[in-house]
Amino acid sequence: MLAPAVTGFATGFSLILAIGAQNAFVLRQGLLGAHVLPLCLFCALSDAVLIAAGVAGFAAVVEALPALPRLMALGGAAFLLVYGALRLRAAWVGDYRMVLSGRSGSLAATLAAAAAFTWANPHVYLDTLGLVGAVSTQFEAGAEKWAFGSGAVLASFTFFFGLGYGARLLAPVMTSARAWQWLDLGVGLVMWGLAAGLLLG
Template sequence: MLGPALTGFLTGFSLILAIGAQNAFVLRQGLLRTHVFELCLLCALSDALLITAGVAGFGAITAALPMLPTIMTLGGAAFLLVYGALRLKAAWDGDYHMTLTGGSAPLAATLATGAAFTWLNPHVYLDTLGLVGAVSTQYEALGPKTAFGIGAVTASFVFFFSLGYGARLLAPVMTSARAWRWLDIGIGIVMWALAAKLLLS
């Protein structure tokens, strides 16, 4: 079972490794050191649910609902554009007093934003229901298929908690409003670039 589990882990890890909208948000929250555990758990559990559905063979949902990818693309792009604009506005305003003193949005708002980054991202369905599900089809027996799924789910937990808690290693650099301004500019640009990629693909 070790082989399928390792394949699942590497497959899952490689798909979420690239810095995307969700990862950028987790990184920023990790730098703030607030609601990190809850956010990482939300992201990992969401991935686990989607990966389980993909391995179980529910990737056919997108085939049964041909309009779903378009709806998710438009919704995801709109959310990314708005959040990117908010980060760029924050950089323009330059008021980082609350940020520098460890302030953050309330837990409910943080989790709602994290959920939006996860569930409004059409690529997450392609990665989990589509790609992970497709790779899992090489295992026909229940045991190896389950091991593959567990490996992929484990990769999500390892990645998100490493990103969230590893972000504090950058804390010594993020001690000035200028550093946070550049971070927000970078995140805003990433969000808009991802939105453009969604709309143009």
């Protein structure tokens, strides 16, 4: 069972490693040191659900509903455009008194944003339901396939908790409004770039 689990871990980690909207949000919250545990747990558990569905063969649903990917892309792009605009506006205004004092939005608002970044992102379905599901087909149904899925789930937990809590290593750098402006500028541009990719794809 070790080989399928290692393959699952490597597959899951390689897919999640790229900086995307969800990862940028987790990084920002990690730098704030706010709601890190519930946020990382939410993201990792969401991935676990999607990976399990992918391994179980849920990708067939997308084939049965060919319009679904485009609808998800449009919804995800709209959200990314709005959130990106908020981050760019924050960078322009440059008022980081609340951030520098260590305050953040409420837990409910943080998890609501995380839910949007996770479940309104069509790429997450491509990665988990599509690619992870496709790779899992090389293993026999039963123990091997679920060992592969468990490895992919472990990769998500490792990544999100590493990103959320590892962000504290950058905390000494993020002690000025200027540093937060650059971060928000980068996050905003990443969001808009991802939105453009969804709309043009």
